[in-house]
Amino acid sequence: MTAREALARATARLEVRGVPDAGHDAAVLLGQVLGRPRLELPLYYSWRLSPAESAAYEALVERRAGREPLQYILGSQGFMDFEVLVDGRALIPRPETELLAEKAIALGRAMSEERRAAGLRVADVGTGSGCLAIAIARALTEARVWATDASELALALARQNAERLGVAGRVEFVRGDLLEPLLGGGVAVDLLVSNPPYIPSGELAGLQEEVRDHEPRLALDGGLDGLDAYRALASGAGPVLARDGRVALELGYGQAAAVQALFEAAGFTAVEVSPDLAGLSRIMTARLAGPGTNGDRP
Ligand SMILES: C[S@@+](CC[C@H](N)C(=O)[O-])C[C@H]1O[C@@H](n2cnc3c(N)ncnc32)[C@H](O)[C@@H]1O
Known part of the structure:
Protein backbone atom coordinates (compact mmCIF):
# COMPACT_ATOMS: atom_id res chain seq x y z
CA MET A 1 0.00 0.00 0.00
CA THR A 2 1.29 3.50 -0.77
CA ALA A 3 1.54 6.19 1.88
CA ARG A 4 -1.29 8.07 0.16
CA GLU A 5 -3.59 5.03 0.32
CA ALA A 6 -2.67 4.32 3.94
CA LEU A 7 -3.37 7.93 4.85
CA ALA A 8 -6.78 7.88 3.16
CA ARG A 9 -7.72 4.64 4.91
CA ALA A 10 -6.58 5.90 8.30
CA THR A 11 -8.43 9.19 7.87
CA ALA A 12 -11.64 7.32 7.05
CA ARG A 13 -11.13 5.04 10.07
CA LEU A 14 -10.67 8.03 12.41
CA GLU A 15 -13.63 9.88 10.89
CA VAL A 16 -15.91 6.90 11.56
CA ARG A 17 -14.83 7.02 15.21
CA GLY A 18 -15.68 10.73 15.39
CA VAL A 19 -12.09 11.89 15.89
CA PRO A 20 -11.92 15.66 15.46
CA ASP A 21 -9.35 16.70 12.79
CA ALA A 22 -9.10 13.10 11.57
CA GLY A 23 -7.05 14.01 8.47
CA HIS A 24 -4.55 16.01 10.49
CA ASP A 25 -4.09 13.31 13.11
CA ALA A 26 -3.80 10.54 10.51
CA ALA A 27 -1.06 12.54 8.79
CA VAL A 28 0.82 13.28 12.02
CA LEU A 29 0.80 9.58 12.92
CA LEU A 30 2.00 8.60 9.44
CA GLY A 31 4.76 11.19 9.78
CA GLN A 32 5.70 9.58 13.09
CA VAL A 33 6.02 6.15 11.47
CA LEU A 34 8.01 7.46 8.50
CA GLY A 35 10.10 9.81 10.63
CA ARG A 36 8.98 12.81 8.60
CA PRO A 37 7.19 16.05 9.55
CA ARG A 38 3.52 16.04 8.54
CA LEU A 39 3.98 18.87 6.06
CA GLU A 40 6.61 16.90 4.12
CA LEU A 41 4.31 13.90 3.66
CA PRO A 42 3.09 14.80 0.14
CA LEU A 43 6.68 14.20 -1.02
CA TYR A 44 6.32 10.58 0.13
CA TYR A 45 2.79 9.84 -1.11
CA SER A 46 3.97 7.24 -3.62
CA TRP A 47 6.23 5.54 -1.04
CA ARG A 48 5.27 1.87 -0.56
CA LEU A 49 4.96 1.13 3.13
CA SER A 50 6.89 -1.93 4.30
CA PRO A 51 4.91 -4.54 6.27
CA ALA A 52 6.57 -3.25 9.45
CA GLU A 53 5.62 0.36 8.63
CA SER A 54 2.03 -0.67 7.83
CA ALA A 55 1.72 -2.59 11.10
CA ALA A 56 3.22 0.25 13.13
CA TYR A 57 0.89 2.77 11.48
CA GLU A 58 -2.16 0.62 12.02
CA ALA A 59 -1.31 0.24 15.71
CA LEU A 60 -1.03 4.01 16.17
CA VAL A 61 -4.22 4.69 14.23
CA GLU A 62 -6.11 2.14 16.34
CA ARG A 63 -5.00 3.92 19.50
CA ARG A 64 -6.29 7.20 18.11
CA ALA A 65 -9.49 5.50 16.95
CA GLY A 66 -9.93 4.51 20.61
CA ARG A 67 -9.88 8.28 21.26
CA GLU A 68 -6.54 8.26 23.03
CA PRO A 69 -5.19 11.82 22.82
CA LEU A 70 -2.68 12.39 20.03
CA GLN A 71 -0.17 13.76 22.55
CA TYR A 72 -0.20 10.53 24.58
CA ILE A 73 0.40 8.53 21.41
CA LEU A 74 3.26 10.77 20.31
CA GLY A 75 4.52 10.92 23.91
CA SER A 76 5.21 14.63 24.14
CA GLN A 77 3.67 18.08 24.19
CA GLY A 78 5.22 21.50 23.69
CA PHE A 79 4.99 23.86 26.65
CA MET A 80 6.49 27.34 26.54
CA ASP A 81 9.88 26.85 24.87
CA PHE A 82 10.38 23.16 25.69
CA GLU A 83 8.83 19.72 25.24
CA VAL A 84 7.47 17.64 28.13
CA LEU A 85 6.99 13.91 27.95
CA VAL A 86 3.33 13.04 28.45
CA ASP A 87 1.39 9.83 28.96
CA GLY A 88 -1.67 8.64 30.82
C1 LIG B 1 -5.30 20.08 36.40
S1 LIG B 1 -3.96 18.98 36.77
C2 LIG B 1 -2.61 20.12 36.51
C3 LIG B 1 -1.31 19.44 36.16
C4 LIG B 1 -0.20 20.41 35.74
N1 LIG B 1 0.12 21.31 36.83
C5 LIG B 1 -0.63 21.20 34.52
O1 LIG B 1 -0.93 22.39 34.69
O2 LIG B 1 -0.66 20.65 33.42
C6 LIG B 1 -4.10 18.88 38.53
C7 LIG B 1 -3.05 18.04 39.23
O3 LIG B 1 -3.35 18.05 40.63
C8 LIG B 1 -3.17 16.75 41.16
N2 LIG B 1 -4.05 16.64 42.32
C9 LIG B 1 -5.38 16.44 42.35
N3 LIG B 1 -5.83 16.42 43.61
C10 LIG B 1 -4.76 16.62 44.40
C11 LIG B 1 -4.59 16.71 45.81
N4 LIG B 1 -5.62 16.60 46.64
N5 LIG B 1 -3.34 16.91 46.28
C12 LIG B 1 -2.29 17.03 45.43
N6 LIG B 1 -2.39 16.96 44.09
C13 LIG B 1 -3.62 16.76 43.58
C14 LIG B 1 -3.51 15.81 40.04
O4 LIG B 1 -2.90 14.55 40.23
C15 LIG B 1 -2.99 16.58 38.83
O5 LIG B 1 -1.68 16.21 38.54
Whole structure:
Protein backbone atom coordinates (compact mmCIF):
# COMPACT_ATOMS: atom_id res chain seq x y z
CA MET A 1 0.00 0.00 0.00
CA THR A 2 1.29 3.50 -0.77
CA ALA A 3 1.54 6.19 1.88
CA ARG A 4 -1.29 8.07 0.16
CA GLU A 5 -3.59 5.03 0.32
CA ALA A 6 -2.67 4.32 3.94
CA LEU A 7 -3.37 7.93 4.85
CA ALA A 8 -6.78 7.88 3.16
CA ARG A 9 -7.72 4.64 4.91
CA ALA A 10 -6.58 5.90 8.30
CA THR A 11 -8.43 9.19 7.87
CA ALA A 12 -11.64 7.32 7.05
CA ARG A 13 -11.13 5.04 10.07
CA LEU A 14 -10.67 8.03 12.41
CA GLU A 15 -13.63 9.88 10.89
CA VAL A 16 -15.91 6.90 11.56
CA ARG A 17 -14.83 7.02 15.21
CA GLY A 18 -15.68 10.73 15.39
CA VAL A 19 -12.09 11.89 15.89
CA PRO A 20 -11.92 15.66 15.46
CA ASP A 21 -9.35 16.70 12.79
CA ALA A 22 -9.10 13.10 11.57
CA GLY A 23 -7.05 14.01 8.47
CA HIS A 24 -4.55 16.01 10.49
CA ASP A 25 -4.09 13.31 13.11
CA ALA A 26 -3.80 10.54 10.51
CA ALA A 27 -1.06 12.54 8.79
CA VAL A 28 0.82 13.28 12.02
CA LEU A 29 0.80 9.58 12.92
CA LEU A 30 2.00 8.60 9.44
CA GLY A 31 4.76 11.19 9.78
CA GLN A 32 5.70 9.58 13.09
CA VAL A 33 6.02 6.15 11.47
CA LEU A 34 8.01 7.46 8.50
CA GLY A 35 10.10 9.81 10.63
CA ARG A 36 8.98 12.81 8.60
CA PRO A 37 7.19 16.05 9.55
CA ARG A 38 3.52 16.04 8.54
CA LEU A 39 3.98 18.87 6.06
CA GLU A 40 6.61 16.90 4.12
CA LEU A 41 4.31 13.90 3.66
CA PRO A 42 3.09 14.80 0.14
CA LEU A 43 6.68 14.20 -1.02
CA TYR A 44 6.32 10.58 0.13
CA TYR A 45 2.79 9.84 -1.11
CA SER A 46 3.97 7.24 -3.62
CA TRP A 47 6.23 5.54 -1.04
CA ARG A 48 5.27 1.87 -0.56
CA LEU A 49 4.96 1.13 3.13
CA SER A 50 6.89 -1.93 4.30
CA PRO A 51 4.91 -4.54 6.27
CA ALA A 52 6.57 -3.25 9.45
CA GLU A 53 5.62 0.36 8.63
CA SER A 54 2.03 -0.67 7.83
CA ALA A 55 1.72 -2.59 11.10
CA ALA A 56 3.22 0.25 13.13
CA TYR A 57 0.89 2.77 11.48
CA GLU A 58 -2.16 0.62 12.02
CA ALA A 59 -1.31 0.24 15.71
CA LEU A 60 -1.03 4.01 16.17
CA VAL A 61 -4.22 4.69 14.23
CA GLU A 62 -6.11 2.14 16.34
CA ARG A 63 -5.00 3.92 19.50
CA ARG A 64 -6.29 7.20 18.11
CA ALA A 65 -9.49 5.50 16.95
CA GLY A 66 -9.93 4.51 20.61
CA ARG A 67 -9.88 8.28 21.26
CA GLU A 68 -6.54 8.26 23.03
CA PRO A 69 -5.19 11.82 22.82
CA LEU A 70 -2.68 12.39 20.03
CA GLN A 71 -0.17 13.76 22.55
CA TYR A 72 -0.20 10.53 24.58
CA ILE A 73 0.40 8.53 21.41
CA LEU A 74 3.26 10.77 20.31
CA GLY A 75 4.52 10.92 23.91
CA SER A 76 5.21 14.63 24.14
CA GLN A 77 3.67 18.08 24.19
CA GLY A 78 5.22 21.50 23.69
CA PHE A 79 4.99 23.86 26.65
CA MET A 80 6.49 27.34 26.54
CA ASP A 81 9.88 26.85 24.87
CA PHE A 82 10.38 23.16 25.69
CA GLU A 83 8.83 19.72 25.24
CA VAL A 84 7.47 17.64 28.13
CA LEU A 85 6.99 13.91 27.95
CA VAL A 86 3.33 13.04 28.45
CA ASP A 87 1.39 9.83 28.96
CA GLY A 88 -1.67 8.64 30.82
CA ARG A 89 0.00 9.31 34.18
CA ALA A 90 -0.64 13.07 33.98
CA LEU A 91 -2.75 15.76 32.37
CA ILE A 92 -1.58 17.03 28.98
CA PRO A 93 -0.40 20.61 29.54
CA ARG A 94 -2.82 23.09 27.96
CA PRO A 95 -2.03 26.36 26.16
CA GLU A 96 -3.86 28.41 28.81
CA THR A 97 -1.51 27.03 31.45
CA GLU A 98 1.34 28.74 29.59
CA LEU A 99 -0.33 32.01 30.61
CA LEU A 100 -0.13 30.91 34.24
CA ALA A 101 3.55 30.06 33.80
CA GLU A 102 4.19 33.49 32.22
CA LYS A 103 2.34 35.23 35.03
CA ALA A 104 4.22 33.30 37.72
CA ILE A 105 7.57 34.05 36.07
CA ALA A 106 6.67 37.76 35.85
CA LEU A 107 5.72 37.78 39.55
CA GLY A 108 9.03 36.11 40.41
CA ARG A 109 11.00 38.61 38.32
CA ALA A 110 9.19 41.51 40.00
CA MET A 111 10.26 40.39 43.47
CA SER A 112 12.88 42.42 45.30
CA GLU A 113 16.56 42.09 44.46
CA GLU A 114 17.11 40.97 48.04
CA ARG A 115 14.61 38.15 47.77
CA ARG A 116 15.94 37.04 44.44
CA ALA A 117 19.52 37.16 45.66
CA ALA A 118 18.53 34.97 48.62
CA GLY A 119 16.98 32.50 46.17
CA LEU A 120 13.29 32.56 45.39
CA ARG A 121 11.19 29.76 46.79
CA VAL A 122 8.27 28.58 44.71
CA ALA A 123 5.64 25.88 45.19
CA ASP A 124 3.72 24.20 42.35
CA VAL A 125 0.74 22.39 43.85
CA GLY A 126 -0.63 19.58 41.68
CA THR A 127 2.35 19.50 39.35
CA GLY A 128 1.16 16.73 36.99
CA SER A 129 3.74 16.46 34.19
CA GLY A 130 5.82 19.08 36.02
CA CYS A 131 5.31 21.64 33.25
CA LEU A 132 4.79 24.66 35.52
CA ALA A 133 7.53 23.79 38.01
CA ILE A 134 9.97 23.21 35.15
CA ALA A 135 9.02 26.40 33.26
CA ILE A 136 9.54 28.42 36.43
CA ALA A 137 12.84 26.74 37.30
CA ARG A 138 14.12 27.30 33.74
CA ALA A 139 13.13 30.99 33.70
CA LEU A 140 14.01 31.89 37.29
CA THR A 141 17.43 30.34 37.56
CA GLU A 142 17.90 31.40 41.19
CA ALA A 143 14.62 29.72 42.25
CA ARG A 144 14.08 26.48 44.12
CA VAL A 145 10.76 24.82 43.45
CA TRP A 146 8.76 22.38 45.54
CA ALA A 147 6.29 20.50 43.36
CA THR A 148 3.55 18.45 44.99
CA ASP A 149 1.06 15.94 43.68
CA ALA A 150 -1.19 13.30 45.19
CA SER A 151 -0.29 10.95 42.35
CA GLU A 152 3.00 9.05 42.57
CA LEU A 153 2.61 8.18 38.89
CA ALA A 154 2.42 11.85 37.91
CA LEU A 155 5.42 12.64 40.11
CA ALA A 156 7.49 9.94 38.43
CA LEU A 157 6.74 11.51 35.04
CA ALA A 158 7.43 15.01 36.37
CA ARG A 159 10.81 13.90 37.78
CA GLN A 160 11.70 12.37 34.43
CA ASN A 161 10.82 15.66 32.70
CA ALA A 162 12.83 17.72 35.19
CA GLU A 163 15.86 15.47 34.68
CA ARG A 164 15.63 15.63 30.90
CA LEU A 165 15.32 19.40 31.01
CA GLY A 166 18.22 19.90 33.41
CA VAL A 167 16.37 21.37 36.40
CA ALA A 168 16.07 18.32 38.66
CA GLY A 169 18.66 19.80 41.04
CA ARG A 170 16.37 22.73 41.84
CA VAL A 171 12.94 21.08 41.79
CA GLU A 172 11.91 18.82 44.63
CA PHE A 173 8.92 16.57 43.95
CA VAL A 174 6.88 15.56 46.96
CA ARG A 175 3.83 13.40 47.23
CA GLY A 176 0.87 14.45 49.34
CA ASP A 177 -2.45 16.21 49.57
CA LEU A 178 -2.29 19.76 48.15
CA LEU A 179 -0.29 21.92 50.62
CA GLU A 180 0.29 19.20 53.18
CA PRO A 181 3.79 18.23 51.94
CA LEU A 182 4.86 21.87 52.41
CA LEU A 183 3.65 22.19 55.98
CA GLY A 184 6.00 21.46 58.79
CA GLY A 185 9.03 21.40 56.50
CA GLY A 186 10.08 24.89 57.58
CA VAL A 187 9.78 26.13 54.01
CA ALA A 188 8.00 29.43 53.44
CA VAL A 189 7.55 30.06 49.74
CA ASP A 190 7.54 33.45 48.03
CA LEU A 191 5.21 32.24 45.31
CA LEU A 192 2.60 29.51 45.22
CA VAL A 193 1.41 28.39 41.80
CA SER A 194 -1.34 25.90 41.06
CA ASN A 195 -3.49 24.63 38.24
CA PRO A 196 -5.71 22.45 40.43
CA PRO A 197 -8.44 20.06 39.30
CA TYR A 198 -11.45 22.33 38.77
CA ILE A 199 -14.14 20.54 36.80
CA PRO A 200 -17.38 20.03 38.73
CA SER A 201 -17.82 16.27 39.30
CA GLY A 202 -21.19 16.29 37.54
CA GLU A 203 -19.65 17.62 34.33
CA LEU A 204 -17.00 14.90 33.98
CA ALA A 205 -19.31 12.50 32.14
CA GLY A 206 -19.98 15.11 29.44
CA LEU A 207 -16.33 15.81 28.64
CA GLN A 208 -14.77 14.95 25.29
CA GLU A 209 -13.84 11.23 25.22
CA GLU A 210 -10.12 12.00 24.95
CA VAL A 211 -10.24 13.81 28.28
CA ARG A 212 -12.90 11.77 30.07
CA ASP A 213 -11.56 8.32 29.23
CA HIS A 214 -7.81 8.90 29.05
CA GLU A 215 -6.65 11.77 31.25
CA PRO A 216 -6.42 11.06 35.00
CA ARG A 217 -9.67 11.74 36.83
CA LEU A 218 -7.63 13.04 39.77
CA ALA A 219 -6.37 15.82 37.50
CA LEU A 220 -9.89 16.87 36.53
CA ASP A 221 -12.35 16.34 39.36
CA GLY A 222 -12.76 19.51 41.41
CA GLY A 223 -15.60 18.21 43.58
CA LEU A 224 -19.28 19.08 43.55
CA ASP A 225 -18.88 22.69 42.39
CA GLY A 226 -15.32 22.38 41.08
CA LEU A 227 -13.99 24.59 43.88
CA ASP A 228 -12.71 22.04 46.44
CA ALA A 229 -9.03 22.67 45.75
CA TYR A 230 -9.44 26.47 45.71
CA ARG A 231 -11.14 26.34 49.12
CA ALA A 232 -8.28 24.29 50.54
CA LEU A 233 -5.66 26.55 48.95
CA ALA A 234 -7.31 29.78 50.14
CA SER A 235 -7.68 28.59 53.71
CA GLY A 236 -4.38 26.72 53.88
CA ALA A 237 -1.91 28.89 51.96
CA GLY A 238 -1.09 31.30 54.82
CA PRO A 239 1.19 28.93 56.71
CA VAL A 240 3.24 28.04 53.64
CA LEU A 241 3.70 31.58 52.32
CA ALA A 242 6.52 33.89 53.32
CA ARG A 243 5.75 37.52 54.23
CA ASP A 244 4.25 39.32 51.23
CA GLY A 245 3.87 36.01 49.41
CA ARG A 246 2.01 35.68 46.12
CA VAL A 247 -0.29 33.08 44.65
CA ALA A 248 -1.00 32.52 40.96
CA LEU A 249 -3.77 30.12 39.99
CA GLU A 250 -5.47 28.84 36.89
CA LEU A 251 -9.27 29.07 37.02
CA GLY A 252 -11.98 27.01 35.42
CA TYR A 253 -14.78 28.45 33.32
CA GLY A 254 -17.05 30.80 35.30
CA GLN A 255 -15.14 30.36 38.57
CA ALA A 256 -13.40 33.75 38.84
CA ALA A 257 -15.85 35.53 41.15
CA ALA A 258 -16.17 32.58 43.54
CA VAL A 259 -12.41 31.97 43.77
CA GLN A 260 -11.73 35.68 44.16
CA ALA A 261 -14.21 35.78 47.07
CA LEU A 262 -12.57 32.75 48.71
CA PHE A 263 -9.13 34.37 48.66
CA GLU A 264 -10.38 37.78 49.80
CA ALA A 265 -12.20 36.13 52.70
CA ALA A 266 -8.93 34.42 53.64
CA GLY A 267 -7.16 37.82 53.88
CA PHE A 268 -5.52 38.02 50.47
CA THR A 269 -5.26 41.44 48.82
CA ALA A 270 -4.52 42.64 45.29
CA VAL A 271 -6.68 39.82 43.97
CA GLU A 272 -6.57 40.20 40.20
CA VAL A 273 -8.03 38.09 37.43
CA SER A 274 -6.72 38.12 33.88
CA PRO A 275 -8.23 36.66 30.74
CA ASP A 276 -6.93 33.98 28.39
CA LEU A 277 -6.70 34.43 24.62
CA ALA A 278 -10.42 33.65 24.30
CA GLY A 279 -11.23 36.45 26.76
CA LEU A 280 -12.25 34.05 29.56
CA SER A 281 -11.21 34.89 33.12
CA ARG A 282 -8.44 32.35 33.51
CA ILE A 283 -5.61 33.40 35.82
CA MET A 284 -5.91 34.80 39.32
CA THR A 285 -3.08 36.38 41.26
CA ALA A 286 -3.18 37.56 44.86
CA ARG A 287 -0.95 38.69 47.67
CA LEU A 288 -0.84 37.81 51.36
CA ALA A 289 0.78 40.75 53.10
CA GLY A 290 1.23 39.39 56.60
CA PRO A 291 3.66 36.67 57.61
CA GLY A 292 2.48 33.12 57.38
CA THR A 293 2.62 31.01 60.51
CA ASN A 294 5.88 29.62 59.18
CA GLY A 295 7.13 33.18 59.76
CA ASP A 296 9.85 34.70 57.67
CA ARG A 297 11.80 32.92 55.05
CA PRO A 298 14.18 30.42 56.53
C1 LIG B 1 -5.30 20.08 36.40
S1 LIG B 1 -3.96 18.98 36.77
C2 LIG B 1 -2.61 20.12 36.51
C3 LIG B 1 -1.31 19.44 36.16
C4 LIG B 1 -0.20 20.41 35.74
N1 LIG B 1 0.12 21.31 36.83
C5 LIG B 1 -0.63 21.20 34.52
O1 LIG B 1 -0.93 22.39 34.69
O2 LIG B 1 -0.66 20.65 33.42
C6 LIG B 1 -4.10 18.88 38.53
C7 LIG B 1 -3.05 18.04 39.23
O3 LIG B 1 -3.35 18.05 40.63
C8 LIG B 1 -3.17 16.75 41.16
N2 LIG B 1 -4.05 16.64 42.32
C9 LIG B 1 -5.38 16.44 42.35
N3 LIG B 1 -5.83 16.42 43.61
C10 LIG B 1 -4.76 16.62 44.40
C11 LIG B 1 -4.59 16.71 45.81
N4 LIG B 1 -5.62 16.60 46.64
N5 LIG B 1 -3.34 16.91 46.28
C12 LIG B 1 -2.29 17.03 45.43
N6 LIG B 1 -2.39 16.96 44.09
C13 LIG B 1 -3.62 16.76 43.58
C14 LIG B 1 -3.51 15.81 40.04
O4 LIG B 1 -2.90 14.55 40.23
C15 LIG B 1 -2.99 16.58 38.83
O5 LIG B 1 -1.68 16.21 38.54
